[in-house]
Amino acid sequence: MTKPIEGFSKLTKEEKLDWITTNYTENSEDAKKILKRYWNPDKTLQQLHDEFIENTLTNYYLPFGIAPNFLINDTLYAIPMAIEESSVVAAASKAAKFWLTRGGFKTRVLGTQKIGQVHFIFQGNPQKLSAFFEEIKPKLYSEAVPITKNMEKRGGGITEIELRNKTKALENYYQLHCTFETLDAMGANFINSCLEQFANTLKTGAQNFASFTKEEKNIEVVMAILSNYVPNCLVRAEVSCPVNQLNVGGQLSSADFAQKMVRAVEIAKVEPHRAVTHNKGIMNGIDAVILATGNDFRAVEAGVHAYAAKDGRYSSLTHAEVKDNTFRFWIDVPLALGTVGGLTSLHPLVKLALEILGKPSAEELMQIVAVAGLAQNFAALRSLVTTGIQEGHMKMHLLNILNQLGATEAEKTRLTEYFKKNAATHSAVVAAFEQLRKS
Known part of the structure; x- marks a missing residue:
């Protein structure tokens, strides 16, 4: 059994490689080769990555891919996406x-508007706490000035501080x-x-507030x-257009397609099991752009899903309607x-991705990211209400399956042509590959 290690x-870096591969892999040398294969030959660049x-x-x-042809507010964008899932970039591009x-x-x-909180325990009279807060509120702002002055010069800073009784x-x-307001910075730091300065001011001020009892002076800041x-x-x-422009081919009329899209969104609004998968597809597009532009997809995911449940039930992030013979499809997303x-x-x-996007401000990037999510959802719903999701997804997944099977380039070419006209289920791909090898 492997023993715990001190001072890992x-x-x-070489010692870490030796320890992890010796203790946790079946073949230490093979594991080290795999890990080293992904080192960047540019040592300066590799050191930069090492220190993240x-x-x-x-x-x-x-x-790292590109979804082109996104017309956003009459400006044409090519949107960078970093993602491993088959069909996401293709679907976004198709919707664009x-x-x-x-x-x-x-x-x-x-x-x-961004939000932060100081959570604290106060064992005392709520009215006295309110009076204390009103007295100390100007000091909360003033004692934070060394932190806020540069942000304020750019037009941002603290917009409000309020006491909440929970x-x-x-x-x-x-x-x-x-x-x-943090302008072009995400603003976490x-x-x-x-907030930490507010906490210090709160605790120090409580000690000097004459109306508090000894117990009330000891405010406990939790975090x-x-x-x-x-x-x-x-x-x-x-997006919106006259219903008669929603020609998607096949046997489905434009009017029927519009109604099916609206129905699909309505189902995601009322059925949480569907809503989760519906919104996951939206996040395929959103997360891919967030990763490509160096933002925190985990923070965005958490906030977005909380927003999807803001009315007390988890629901669709997108909305659709047909009104006055116009189809409209939209998303509001934090x-x-x-x-x-x-x-x-x-x-x-990340710097290159932002350059490709025209070096956007934070507000412009918000709009680009929201569009990527909406496009992804439109593409997914379009497939679901017409041909079904698997036909397009499995054809995009085809090369992954063939790589797993060890297909040669010639075999990939043959089988890719074959599955342009045939259903590409996993079992069908395996069977066609085996048949090709036999022949």
Whole structure:
């Protein structure tokens, strides 16, 4: 049995490789070869990657692709996407091409407010706490000035601090609920620094507040941390066109297609099991652009799914309607993104992705990301209500299956042509491959 190790982070990279491959892999030398194969030959670039996190062994690659032909507010974009899932980039590109000749995507930012909270326990009179808060509120702002002055020069900063009584939910629990504008920065470090200063001011001020008893002076700050739920940092993306322009081919009329799309969204609104998969498809597009642009997809995922449940039941993020013979399809989605700071100034591919997008502001990136999510959902629903999802997905997955089977380039070419006209189920691909090998 492998023993725990002390001081792993202090080992050299080679020593870490030796330890992990010796103790946790079947063939140490083969494992080391795999890990080293993904090292960047540019030592400066590799060191940069090594220092992003602790205990780095190698780089984990994801495909970096482009979905072209996105017309957004009359500007044409090619959207970078970093994702491993088959068909995502192709589906987004297909949706972009469909709407390119139907007016494109229209977007607008509905709000940019970020949120942070100081959570604390107060065992005392709520009225005295309210009086204390009103007295100390100006000091909360003033003592944070060393942190906020640069942000304020650019037009951002703290927008509000309020005291919230949460004792009905948890005994003696209160919070400072704080809102911020962070401009082109995602703002996590700025917000957390402000919140920790608020916590210090709160505790120190309580000790000097004459109306408090000795027990009331001892406010217990539990934590000070930003929230990734940002319902007021919101963007809308939409498409619309006359119903008769929704010609998707096949036996389905434009009117029938429009009604099926509306029905599909209505089902996702009322059925949580469907809504989760529906929204997961939206996040395929959103996460891919967020990764490519160096933003935090985990924070966005958490906030988006919380927003999907804001009315007390998990529901669809997208909406669809037919009104006055016009089909309209849209999404409202919370996105706290940054185009400065973090990886945006460090990772070469992130910098390139932002350059491809025209070096957008945070608000512009919000709109681009929302469009990617809407396009992905449109493409998925279009497949679901027409041919079914598997036909397109499995054809995109075909090369993955053939690579797993060890197909040669000639065999891939033959089988790709074959499955342009035949259903590409996993078993059908295996059978066709085996038959080709036999012949």
